[in-house]
Amino acid sequence: MAGTHYGTKTYIAKPGEIAEKWWLVDAADKTVGRLASDIAMVLMGKHRPTYTPHVLTGDAIVVINCEKVHFSGRKWEQKTYAWFTGYTRQRTVTAAKRQAANPDRILRDAVRRMLPKNKLATKMLARLKIYSGTVHPHQAQQPEPREMGVK
Template sequence: MKTFTPKPADLTHDWYIVDATDVVLGRLATHVATLLRGKNKPTFAPHADSGNHVIVINASKIALTGNKMGKELYSHSGRPGGLRRDSYAELMQNKPERIIMAAVKGMMPKNRLSKVQLDRLHIFAGEEHPHTPQKPQTFEITQVSQQGK
């Protein structure tokens, strides 16, 4: 069996829009990571950049399960003394985009290609986004959180 390698002409970068209202963080992150890598396409190859652009709206309405509101999100700048820690409750108020970005980044492969693919992730706390001229397709996540109801 031969390894499939897509030609550069075969690679298309589609636009998808995902509504994060009442969706559990982990479930949202897995779907978004799959779309960013292009694993939903029949021309997927792990070494080729066949990923899509993903717009996540309503990031402030995401559902966190368990006791995550009491936990903290750690990040390090790489510089001495650059450890940063913020509680999830504080981030939900001020910068909910960072919660989704950290979750999706953890589900991407640890290589140079994932940086390029993560740059195609656009997260917005509210309903409005400036990417309407690209005509994004809606991607529906059917399983929403039971806590939000």
């Protein structure tokens, strides 16, 4: 019979079927882009063989020491973040000023822009917890240490 295929079925995860794990990532002395790329992959669930694009199959990540990330080159002075305020101009700020004011925003924005642009990305980003320093309130979830953002 031509055209029929009897073989193994493709596994499709259903919502709530995959148990989430909690990971603890130390961002000290890590490059922002490399770290954000690894974090985005785990939030999406692409590190698992059971990855399903339309289901939340990723894990939760707790990032500590976010104020100690670094950029390569002269990006602290040259990289700018721009946003529209509602008035007739765009506001811009350099990466160094944003780091001084909100150290978690640099990594959160980098990860957010690497996630898919849909409603599921909001739920993925909600599973990312970023903290300055080494103290975090997620001890009850028992996050396991995981190395990310290495070459």
